[in-house]
Structure formats: C-alpha cells, structure tokens
C-alpha cells in the first residue's frame with residue numbers, strides 16, 4: 001500500500017517537469033522521499049483485537065500506596081475489570097468483552113431477586129476503576145445498565161451455568177484504563193498460573209478491599225477439584241487454587257475475571273463462581289469455564305445489535321460542527337519555506353485539539369494508519385482511491401486523536417466502492433466510498449462532515465483547513481501520531497495549470513497551496529474542509545497528488561467532491 005502511494009506521488013511530482021504517464025518509473029522509486037515505513041513508530045493505533053487483553057501500566061500516582069509484593073494490583077493494570085454496583089454498593093465484578101457488554105455471573109443477580117433488585121435500572125457499571133473509595137478517579141467511566149441477561153438454565157443449588165451478560169446503556173470508551181478482553185478458547189492447561197482480580201475482602205471476615213486486588217492461582221484438574229468438592233464439579237466449570245489443595249488467597253468478587261496469559265496478552269478463562277472463600281474452607285475457587293458459553297454470548301450480542309438496528313432511531317445529527325472554541329486554528333495559513341539546506345518545511349501547522357475534527361477517521365491495516373478517511377454518514381466514509389482500502393480486512397478507527405491511544409470506535413470495512421476509472425494511472429477519479437460493517441455511533445467525538453451541493457463554488461467567502469496524521473520530514477516538530485490542523489490557501493485553476501500542465505488539471509480537481517501536499521503534511525487521505533465565516537465545515541476536497549518534495553511552488557491537488565455529488569448520493573441512498 002505504502003509503496004504504491006509513494007511511487008504514485010513521486011511519479012506525479014516528476015510529472016510536473018517530465019511525463020506523468022511514464023509507468024516504468026513505478027518499480028524504481030520505492031525509496032522515495034515519503035518512505036514512511038518504521039520512521040513513524042508512533043502511529044500505531046489498535047483495533048479491538050489488538051487491544052483486547054493487553055494490560056496497562058500507567059505512571060502510577062498511587063505508587064506509595066502500593067503494597068510491594070502484596071496483592072494490591074497496579075492501578076488500572078487490569079483494564080477489563082469492572083465493578084458492578086447495585087445502586088451504589090459494589091456487588092460483583094465483571095469483565096468487559098465488547099464496548100457495550102460485560103461478562104459476569106448469574107448468581108450475582110439471582111441473589112437479589114427476592115428484593116426485586118435483579119433488574120437493570122438498579123445496576124450500574126464502573127469501569128477504569130482502581131480505588132472504590134475515591135469517587136473521582138481520573139479515568140473511571142460510570143455507565144448505566146440497559147439489560148441483564150442471566151442464563152436461563154442457571155441452577156442455584158449447583159451453580160450450573162453461572163454466567164451472565166450485562167448490556168450497557170452506552171458503549172465504553174476504550175483507553176489505557178478501559179479495555180476489553182477476549183475469551184480463552186484453547187484447552188486450559190493444568191497447572192497453568194492465571195490471575196484472579198477483584199475487590200473481594202483481603203482476609204477472612206475482613207472488609208471489602210477498596211483497591212483492586214490480584215491473586216495468582218493454579219488451574220487444577222477436574223479430578224483433584226472433585227476430590228475437594230465430592231464430585232460435583234462438571235465440565236462447564238474448573239477449579240483453581242493452590243496445587244496441594246491448600247488455601248488460595250482471598251479472592252475477588254463473584255462475577256470477576258480469571259485472566260490467563262497467552263504469551264502475548266491475557267484472555268478470559270473463567271468467571272468467579274463459587275467455593276471462593278478466603279481460604280476458609282481450604283478449598284480452591286470454582287470458576288465458570290467461559291469458553292463453554294462462547295456461542296451463548298455471541299448469539300445474545302448479535303441478536304441485540306440487530307434489534308437496536310431495527311429500532312430505526314437514527315437521530316438526524318447535524319454535520320460539520322468541528323473546531324471547538326477553546327482550540328482556535330492558527331490565524332495564518334500554512335506555507336512552505338526552504339531551509340538553508342534547501343529542504344521544504346511547513347509553518348503554521350499545529351496539533352489539533354482532541355476530537356475537534358470529529359469526522360476524521362484513521363484507516364488502518366493490521367493496526368497501522370495508512371490513510372485518513374472522512375465520515376459523511378453513519379455507514380459511509382469517503383477516502384481517496386489511491387489508499388487502496390480493503391474490504392473486510394481493514395479497520396476504520398473513529399473518534400481518535402492520538403493514534404497511540406485507543407479510539408472510541410473501531411469498525412471493520414464491509415465494502416469498498418471505487419469510482420470507475422478509465423485509467424489506472426494517474427487516476428482520473430481518485431475517490432472511494434467505504435461502507436462500514438456497523439453504523440458509527442455519533443457522539444461528541446464522532447459526527448459527520450457536511451457535503452456541499454454540486455453547484456457550490458469555492459470563492460473568497462470560504463476559508464479552508466486541512467487536517468491529518470502521518471509522518472513528514474517537512475513538519476518534523478510535530479508528532480505523526482496526533483492529529484494536526486492548518487489553514488490552507490486555495491490556488492486558482494489558471495495558476496495550477498501553469499504548474500501541472502493543462503491536461504492534468506481536469507474539472508474534477510481543486511488546487512491548494514503546496515503545503516497541503518502529502519509530502520508536506522504527511523497524510524494521504526487528508527481532507528480539504530471549508531467554511532463560510534463561522535459556519536459548519538463542508539468537505540470540498542480529498543488530497544490526491546502533489547509535489548513529492550514539499551517544495552514551495554507546486555500546488556497540492558485535491559479531488560473536488562462536488563464533482564461526485566450524484567455518485568455519492570446515489571450509492572449512499574441506495575444501499
């Protein structure tokens with residue numbers, strides 16, 4: 001993907017002076033000036049799979065309070081652990097398995113049935129929590145519960161099928177303190193050391209712990225487990241504790257996770273179910289074997305998604321509301337100047353405020369940003385065709401500012417619609433519509449941009465901005481991982497044709513100051529956003545080609561979105 005892009009841009013740069021159609025150039029220019037490869041190691045953002053089960057070790061302001069060698073967990077280092085609260089009382093643990101789903105135990109809810117407190121409105125979920133006594137931890141997320149799905153075959157006497165799903169009213173925002181965990185699907189080896197976490201009491205008859213505790217336990221065979229429990233432990237459960245059958249330390253709350261390390265990440269093997277005392281019974285803890293319930297979990301989650309899709313409540317959000325007040329753009333336009341070594345450098349580019357361009361998405365392949373896209377609809381993203389977005393394998397990452405941290409939504413690409421092109425090179429119509437596999441949920445960090453009508457022309461009453469991620473030698477002072485913004489001046493068609501040649505600058509292109517080129521800003525999918533006075537932002541262009549060296553004079557070229565108005569409308573309405 002990169003190689004093609006690099007070559008594409010380099011070739012077109014050369015094309016300004018020579019022959020833009022010289023295909024033989026393609027193979028020879030792989031190490032062009034835009035070689036981004038490993039230089040840009042900051043731009044690694046993670047998809048769901050990549051972030052699931054990865055512990056965080058944040059700089060810990062509570063370092064002094066940590067019990068060295070003891071059982072208090074490093075704060076926020078088990079980011080899938082949540083506290084389930086009945087009204088405001090911590091009642092059970094749980095593990096985040098999807099943005100809107102927590103896995104826990106059915107007995108957590110059944111025991112409150114008598115008081116009719118087993119229904120969703122009584123419950124809340126606290127994620128990103130370490131110290132329950134501190135009501136305002138900096139990365140906690142408190143979310144209401146919209147539904148509790150207990151297992152219909154749960155049997156209280158034997159604790160059979162002690163697993164439950166809790167649906168949250170709003171999706172959690174994944175970040176360093178809040179992450180999901182995936183299920184352990186392989187056989188669970190005997191003698192494997194796993195970790196149980198929770199806010200359970202730390203000694204017999206002791207009070208609940210305020211800070212999250214962790215204990216290492218060893219997975220025991222069904223036989224040895226049944227020696228302790230007189231043969232009542234079925235294959236849907238397993239025991240873990242001390243191998244000799246001695247005490248295991250006081251464990252966490254019911255419903256909490258038993259997390260096992262695969263060698264690269266943690267996966268959820270068990271849900272704390274019963275027999276879990278504080279060594280009181282000299283018996284190991286018994287866990288619900290999570291993998292047994294894989295299909296049960298998937299069916300519920302999928303079924304719920306279809307339900308909420310059918311509800312037809314697609315709110316008519318406004319478009320183009322970006323750039324929050326506290327975060328003004330630099331008043332100057334981006335410009336290119338040559339250093340004493342003759343290298344092009346851009347000035348007046350600044351880091352954007354987090355989430356102030358809420359339609360800008362990161363297109364990622366294997367967890368790596370390769371282009372930006374622009375959200376225009378719940379289901380649709382526009383991007384340049386030269387980005388070569390791949391259906392089903394690539395991810396659209398939304399609501400992200402710093403690519404090194406978690407985004408609020410990551411959605412697989414369902415389908416890619418390329419505008420038909422007669423020529424493959426240079427593309428006459430460098431535009432692709434990307435369909436998301438599930439609709440993006442709009443919130444303050446995710447909203448679509450406005451699209452201009454087809455007859456709107458960009459005159460002096462508009463002012464424009466470009467935004468993007470990515471590495472460029474021309475803007476070395478800025479991190480490639482955080483979104484950047486710059487005002488961008490337009491270049492009229494006459495002047496643009498003088499630079500690029502009459503034939504290349506067709507009516508479906510727009511030209512802007514050279515600083516808008518990928519070689520200056522670094523992002524192959526950067527949008528050209530324009531507004532009138534303080535109005536909403538419209539997407540007028542997507543960067544297509546420009547100078548390969550970020551030079552002062554060669555205008556940046558953008559696909560003109562108005563030229564594709566009917567194609568975009570046709571596809572997005574029809575499908």
Ligand SMILES: *[C@@H]1O[C@H](CO)[C@@H](O)[C@H](O)[C@H]1NC(C)=O
Nearest residue numbers: 018019021022023024025028
């Ligand atoms: C294409 O470019 C190569 C290398 O710059 C040059 O040797 C060749 O003559 C060019 N071919 C055409 C058809 O312009």
Ligand SMILES: *[C@@H]1O[C@H](CO)[C@@H](O)[C@H](O)[C@H]1NC(C)=O
Nearest residue numbers: 030031032033035036037038
């Ligand atoms: C570009 O990337 C290739 C392949 O990773 C590498 O071998 C080469 O040294 C890089 N060139 C530059 C100029 O960084």
Ligand SMILES: *[C@@H]1O[C@H](CO)[C@@H](O)[C@H](O)[C@H]1NC(C)=O
Nearest residue numbers: 037038039040041042043479
């Ligand atoms: C990644 O970037 C950091 C700082 O930007 C640098 O210290 C580190 O060596 C880089 N790592 C690699 C593998 O390039």
Ligand SMILES: *[C@@H]1O[C@H](CO)[C@@H](O)[C@H](O)[C@H]1NC(C)=O
Nearest residue numbers: 069070071193195214215216
């Ligand atoms: C649990 O085991 C891991 C890996 O073996 C170790 O790093 C950790 O310190 C242990 N935790 C406790 C509380 O003993």
Ligand SMILES: *[C@@H]1O[C@H](CO)[C@@H](O)[C@H](O)[C@H]1NC(C)=O
Nearest residue numbers: 420421422423427428429506
């Ligand atoms: C593509 O080719 C068709 C038929 O040759 C022609 O009518 C059309 O104008 C061409 N389109 C572009 C964008 O060049």
Ligand SMILES: *[C@@H]1O[C@H](CO)[C@@H](O)[C@H](O)[C@H]1NC(C)=O
Nearest residue numbers: 490491492493494495496498
């Ligand atoms: C186009 O821009 C050039 C350079 O800025 C300027 O000299 C020229 O007058 C402009 N032409 C039109 C038609 O505005």
